[in-house]
Amino acid sequence: MPQYIRPRPICGHCDGFPTVTITTGQTTPDGQRQTITANCPACHGTGHTTPARAHTRIGA
Numbered sequence: 001m002p003q004y005i006r007p008r009p010i011c012g013h014c015d016g017f018p019t020v021t022i023t024t025g026q027t028t029p030d031g032q033r034q035t036i037t038a039n040c041p042a043c044h045g046t047g048h049t050t051p052a053r054a055h056t057r058i059g060a
Helices: none
Strands: 019-027 033-039
16 A cells, blocks of 8 residues: 655755755866865755644653
């Protein structure tokens, strides 16, 4: 029996593109460009946000 899972909402900060690679402008000794990876700080690189109901009971 298939189980239907509702899709999680896409992060509004990164619009579903949570990880980007940025070139530093420098090259490695073998001629390739040096890059760094940056993750979205809001969704921590997942691309999705947690539903609001998961945050309703904090504490207690």
